[in-house]
Amino acid sequence: MVQTAIARMAQNSFLLKGWSVTLATGILAAALGQKQQAFAWLGLMPALAFWGLDAFYLRQERLFRALHDDVCAVFGTTSPVTFSMNTAKVTNPPASWWRLLFSKTIVGLHAPLVAVIVGIALWMNRDAFVAVIGCVANVVRGR
DSSP, rough: HHHHHHHHHHHHHHHHHHHHHHHHHHHHHHHHTTTTHHHHHHHHHHHHHHHHHHHHHHHHHHHHHHHHHHHHHHTTTSSOOOOOGGGGOSOOOOOOHHHTTTSHHHHHHHHHHHHHHHHHHHSSSSHHHHHHHHHHHHHHHHH
């Protein structure tokens, strides 16, 4: 049962990544096709929501892996084996949702996606794009 829950969480995370890229691409295509900068900014909502959900499912998967380890540790001992799916009693819980939000596996997909959305939204408004590039250049130069 625990292994099935782990597989389901991994599958959910995989599907979220696919939907995130698909929705962002579709929204950006609509924004560029209709020359509407607001559509490009609208693409941030699902991208950020899927980023958070991906971190949530990664945490759930890790909680169930820890639960699996706890159940396996009890086998062969005199302690009774419980088949509870309650992850609140895990002895070694994983990192918090907030920390997993910035883990390599989560940031590796979602941060570039958000950067592309912001870049295209700014590029569609040339004045804002030039202002942001100038600001970044000043920060890099140390002013």
